[in-house]
Amino acid sequence: FGMFIHWSFDVQLGMVISHSMVGASGDYLDRYIHQLPKRFNPVHFDAATWAQAAKMAGMNYVVFTTKHHNGFCMFDTETTDFNIMHTPYARDLTRMVVDAFRKEGLAIGFYYSPDDFYFLHKQGLPVSRARPEALASHNPALNAYCKAQITELMTRYGPVDIVFLDGLDQFSKTELARVCWDINPGVVVTRGAMATPEQETPDTPLPSPWEACYTLGDQWQFRPTNEHYKSGRETIIKLIEIRAKGGNFLLNFGPEADGDFPPEQWGILNEISLWMFINQEAFKQTVPCPTIREDNIWFLKHKEEQTVFAFVLEDHWELGERKSYSLTSLRAREDSEISVLG
Numbered sequence: 287f288g289m290f291i292h293w294s295f296d297v298q299l300g301m302v303i304s305h306s307m308v309g310a311s312g313d314y315l316d317r318y319i320h321q322l323p324k325r326f327n328p329v330h331f332d333a334a335t336w337a338q339a340a341k342m343a344g345m346n347y348v349v350f351t352t353k354h355h356n357g358f359c360m361f362d363t364e365t366t367d368f369n370i371m372h373t374p375y376a377r378d379l380t381r382m383v384v385d386a387f388r389k390e391g392l393a394i395g396f397y398y399s400p401d402d403f404y405f406l407h408k409q410g411l412p413v414s415r416a417r418p419e420a421l422a423s424h425n426p427a428l429n430a431y432c433k434a435q436i437t438e439l440m441t442r443y444g445p446v447d448i449v450f451l452d453g454l455d456q457f458s459k460t461e462l463a464r465v466c467w468d469i470n471p472g473v474v475v476t477r478g479a480m481a482t483p484e485q486e487t488p489d490t491p492l493p494s495p496w497e498a499c500y501t502l503g504d505q506w507q508f509r510p511t512n513e514h515y516k517s518g519r520e521t522i523i524k525l526i527e528i529r530a531k532g533g534n535f536l537l538n539f540g541p542e543a544d545g546d547f548p549p550e551q552w553g554i555l556n557e558i559s560l561w562m563f564i565n566q567e568a569f570k571q572t573v574p575c576p577t578i579r580e581d582n583i584w585f586l587k588h589k590e591e592q593t594v595f596a597f598v599l600e601d602h603w604e605l606g607e608r609k610s611y612s613l614t615s616l617r618a619r620e621d622s623e624i625s626v627l628g
Contacts, residue, residue, distance in 0.1 A: 287525060287569070288347040288395065289340045290499055290538035291383075292506035294354050295326040295373065298543045303507035304356035307403040307413045315407055319368070323358070327374040331545025333386035339555055341390045344562035344569060348387045349395035349450050349536060352380050352439055355415075357404030362442075365434050368404050384443045395448030395476075396439050400432040400458040415454055422458035429458060436462050440469040451478035482536075487528055491574060497534040500524060502551055508540035515550050518557030525558075526597045530584040532574045565627050568595035577615035585615075595627075 294303050296318070307315060340348060353359045359369035361380035370379050384394050400422050403413045409427070414420050422429040440446055449466050451459040459478030466473050476482050481496040488496070502521070503513045516524075521537060528535040539551050547555070562569075568586055572595060575585040584597045594616060603609070618624075 287343075287345045287529075288349055288393075288497075288534060288536045289336070289343075289345050290397070290536045291336075291348065291350050291541065292354070292397075292538055293351055293541050294356060294358050294360065294507065295323050296356065296358075297508050297541070298322055298325060300508065300510040302505055302509075303351075304354045304403065307356055307407075308415060310413065315413065319404065319407070323368070323373050325374070326370075326543070328379075328541070328543065328545025329375075331375075331379065331382075331541070333379075333382040334389075336383070336547070337386040337390040337392065339552075339559070340387070340392060342559040342562070343555055344558070344566050345392065347393035347395050347448060348383065349397050349448060350380060350383045351397040353398055353402075353435065355399045355401040355403055355453070357402040359435070361439065363435060363438055365431060365438070366404070380439075381443065388444070393447035394443070394445075395450060396446055397450040397452060398432075398436060398439065398462070399452045400428070400455060400462060401453040402428060402432070405431060421455035422461070423455050429461065432458060432462060433465050436465050437469070440466055440473070445470060446473055448474045448476060450476045450482070487524065487533070488531065491531040491578065492533070495534075496532070497536055498524075498528050499536040499538065501538045501540075502554060503540070506538055506540065508542050508548060510542075510548075513550075515554060518554050518561070521554065521558060522561050523599060526584050526599070529569065529572070530574055530578045530586055530597075567627060568597070575615070580613055580615055583611060583613065 292303055296303060296306070307318060352361050357368055359366065361369065362371050362378040363369050388394055401415060405428055406413055406420055411419055418424040422432055451462055453459060463475045463479055466475055476497050480494065481492055483496070483498050485500055487498050503509065503515045505513065525535050539547055541547055571589045572586040573589055575587045575594065578585060582599045584599065586595045587593065596613070598611065
């Protein structure tokens with residue numbers, strides 16, 4: 287169970303992250319690139335609070351967006367001035383995220399996009415994802431630029447546990463994965479090297495490691511209006527289903543421009559934490575059962591002990607109402623014990 291964080295300077299406009307640059311006019315791009323960074327100052331950002339909340343919610347890792355498709359680096363880099371150090375905030379957000387989450391014992395993950403709209407614009411090319419030269423496989427300068435940035439990320443923040451490579455170009459993701467593995471052979475490369483279904487869960491378990499990534503609302507980055515958040519119940523049920531099928535669940539949060547999560551997101555995270563405080567035992571050292579579910583009851587089993595956790599997902603259950611269930615895929619012994627967590 288991991289915390290995904292999508293965040294860039296264009297959160298100030300409450301828009302979809304990065305993609306407004308595609309096909310935009312020269313005037314728009316000029317204001318986007320030169321005006322917005324001068325106003326980005328997330329004074330309420332507190333990485334320690336994020337990390338403590340993730341830990342309380344039973345999360346095991348974080349994946350932070352170090353650079354999205356717009357090319358703006360949320361870390362201190364020598365490759366470009368288009369980065370967090372050239373804003374009024376002028377502090378390395380990525381460094382603070384790494385330090386805070388590592389202190390809580392969570393694994394450190396970096397999202398990185400080799401698609402780079404700012405770099406294309408600097409080259410005098412149209413900002414597009416459809417033209418060959420937009421891809422590092424057809425743009426040697428972009429390829430070298432991305433390798434320099436991923437090398438910085440892999441060497442300046444201590445051991446990196448996870449790298450999530452996003453973008454359209456499988457060639458560039460393969461090249462960057464090799465850079466990551468050359469520096470740290472133990473790093474887990476997710477997107478680009480394993481299945482990462484987005485906004486969907488496979489019907490059946492996959493034969494290899496996989497990770498489903500979902501937004502908490504409709505958008506990846508914070509949107510102030512017309513946003514529809516999943517309930518705490520919905521996210522908990524997704525966690526149960528994904529884990530029962532052997533996958534990881536990467537749940538996305540989007541901070542506001544001031545650096546804090548909006549109250550709606552904090553509320554849902556708190557509800558997950560409450561449930562996890564009671565039921566966390568079911569997610570420690572557990573793996574899928576040969577039969578992952580029976581009707582509305584999902585299963586996980588302990589890796590070593592003869593213990594099965596059964597999650598009963600009833601749509602409605604009146605207080606005091608008694609119900610009975612018969613499980614045909616499990617067999618009890620005379621000394622078997624049945625209990626309810628919490």
